[in-house]
Amino acid sequence: MSILLEETSNRLLPRIVLIACGSFSPPTPMHLRMFEIARDHFEMCGSHKVIGGIVSPTHDAYGKKGLAPGKHRCAMVKLALQSSSWIRLSEWETLQDGWSRTQAVLQYHQNFMNNYINSPDLDNMNGDDNHVPGWLPPSLRERRDPVQLRLLCGADLLESFAVPGLWAEEDIEDIVSNHGLVVISRSGSNAEKFIFESDILTKYQRNITLVTNWVSNEVSSTMIRRLLSRGQSVKYLIDDLVIEYIKQFGLFQSKTTNLDNRRTSNVFCCGDTKGSSVLNKLLGGKTHKKKSTGPGQAVQVVTTEYGVTEVLDEDGMKSKKFKAADNV
Ligand SMILES: Nc1ncnc2c1ncn2[C@@H]1O[C@H](COP(=O)(O)OP(=O)(O)OP(=O)(O)O)[C@@H](O)[C@H]1O
Ligand SMILES: O=C(O)c1ccc[n+]([C@@H]2O[C@H](COP(=O)([O-])O)[C@@H](O)[C@H]2O)c1
Numbered sequence: 001m002s003i004l005l006e007e008t009s010n011r012l013l014p015r016i017v018l019i020a021c022g023s024f025s026p027p028t029p030m031h032l033r034m035f036e037i038a039r040d041h042f043e044m045c046g047s048h049k050v051i052g053g054i055v056s057p058t059h060d061a062y063g064k065k066g067l068a069p070g071k072h073r074c075a076m077v078k079l080a081l082q083s084s085s086w087i088r089l090s091e092w093e094t095l096q097d098g099w100s101r102t103q104a105v106l107q108y109h110q111n112f113m114n115n116y117i118n119s120p121d122l123d124n125m126n127g128d129d130n131h132v133p134g135w136l137p138p139s140l141r142e143r144r145d146p147v148q149l150r151l152l153c154g155a156d157l158l159e160s161f162a163v164p165g166l167w168a169e170e171d172i173e174d175i176v177s178n179h180g181l182v183v184i185s186r187s188g189s190n191a192e193k194f195i196f197e198s199d200i201l202t203k204y205q206r207n208i209t210l211v212t213n214w215v216s217n218e219v220s221s222t223m224i225r226r227l228l229s230r231g232q233s234v235k236y237l238i239d240d241l242v243i244e245y246i247k248q249f250g251l252f253q254s255k256t257t258n259l260d261n262r263r264t265s266n267v268f269c270c271g272d273t274k275g276s277s278v279l280n281k282l283l284g285g286k287t288h289k290k291k292s293t294g295p296g297q298a299v300q301v302v303t304t305e306y307g308v309t310e311v312l313d314e315d316g317m318k319s320k321k322f323k324a325a326d327n328v
Helices: 002-009 029-045 070-080 102-118 122-127 138-142 155-162 169-179 191-197 199-203 221-229 240-249 273-282
Strands: 015-022 049-057 087-089 147-154 181-184 208-211 266-268 298-304 307-313
Touching (some): 015 029, 015 102, 029 147, 029 181, 029 208, 049 102, 049 138, 070 240, 147 169, 155 191, 169 199, 191 199
Parallel strands (some): 015 049, 015 147, 049 087, 181 208
Antiparallel strands (some): 298 307
């Protein structure tokens, strides 16, 4: 629709990229719905062209209760994003030495995009995959005009600006004045009132887009963690692939009883290099009690709360043929 509007109005719409910062522990459909709701809003208004979406999980050092290790949260986000053509994961925050303030996260991604657009040697940059992070929107180079990175959040995150000592005042001002906010309504929060009561947000109100989510879904990560820890089903609440991953790695004290798919995490190795690398990937490069496997043999990965602890041969599986990447 935006292309149509762009053509009919005969002008180029300013381009924006949306970035959502959060825990995503685990990712829920609403985390991703936010992007769709926001993009629809801009398309309907015909004011901007949304060319990409970025999910940026926070660093482990953020230390929030229930925060699974970053590598698992990134893996779950990646799985949840498999069906999206335009929202991508940025692992950058999780790979830093410590927690990054959101203003710094926005600054990093914005600078990277600016440099990428303005680089005189674009072809060279693009030719080397190592220089092009996966979160970069593919159409960024289609035009040379600037792209603005806007922080996409639920109204509860906006309201967290008022938690004493949590956010730095200058960061809020920088985010809202230089980047802009796209706020999705969430029950229990009142973004309009919150903005009215804040001088700084009122000052930059033109940079804040409030979007009403008419089809609300109050599934939260907290709720998912609670159900999992009680051994209750989370099917149809979050992505099946994410459920499978949680069970595979025993995240969130998930109990195996009453879960929808009760298999323990089996990893089938062919005994070749591919099989070993799959196993090593799962083991996160750590040395565990690992028994060697031959072609077609299976091993069972026994998991605890946050990861793999032991790998066992499982005789019952040996007769079957499996591919190395099965269940990974
Ligand atoms: N149901 C929802 N409606 C609107 N925004 C949401 C919803 N769920 C999450 N968000 C937004 O998604 C972003 C990431 O949030 P976060 O990872 O904290 O999710 P959460 O489900 O609220 O987590 P938790 O329950 O662990 O606090 C935040 O901007 C948050 O406001
Ligand atoms: O930049 C800050 O000062 C700041 C203060 C508090 C929270 N944040 C970020 O806001 C996000 C909040 O996530 P959550 O899960 O606590 O709602 C997460 O990405 C944090 O890094 C950022």
